[in-house]
Amino acid sequence: MATTQQTRSRRINLRASAPQETLIRAGAKVRGVNITDFILESACTRAEQVIADQTTFALSPQQWRAFTDALDRPPLAKPKLRLQKLLSEKSVLER
Numbered sequence: 001m002a003t004t005q006q007t008r009s010r011r012i013n014l015r016a017s018a019p020q021e022t023l024i025r026a027g028a029k030v031r032g033v034n035i036t037d038f039i040l041e042s043a044c045t046r047a048e049q050v051i052a053d054q055t056t057f058a059l060s061p062q063q064w065r066a067f068t069d070a071l072d073r074p075p076l077a078k079p080k081l082r083l084q085k086l087l088s089e090k091s092v093l094e095r
Helices: 018-031 035-052 061-072 082-088
Strands: none
Touching (some): 018 035
């Protein structure tokens, strides 16, 4: 989650059961943050996970063929890539 402070101009209302509120307050206290910060941090982290875990996407038949063709193509070997060069050199500790 982005850690930069941004002006909060939007309101999100929610209802919780007594045990949920107790749990959230305890979590916020342990983290040393207020309840709003705790809820926002938790919700944004979870939202990022859900978005990153999305595995379903829709393609037209033409897009699907292009996608599978790209996957089936053999990888291109590009000589002297920076990473290959870096890994073939002695490290600072080996010099």
